[in-house]
Amino acid sequence: MTVTESQLKLMLDKLDMVRLELLRLRSVLLPEEELSEKEKEELEKARKEMAEGSSISLEDLIKELG
16 A cells, blocks of 8 residues: 555544544543643643644654654
């Protein structure tokens, strides 16, 4: 199966949106649980990345996945 760079970018963008939504749902469903500082930082980073439209390049993904 061949995946084009644009298809991969679309998939990664959707995964980022899913990740952010899961973090949001977690905070709604578990309001009594206080987020750790690391989790707060990760959530803020994810929000900033989504707002900026950040994504990973195909080359970086290939390097990361080996």
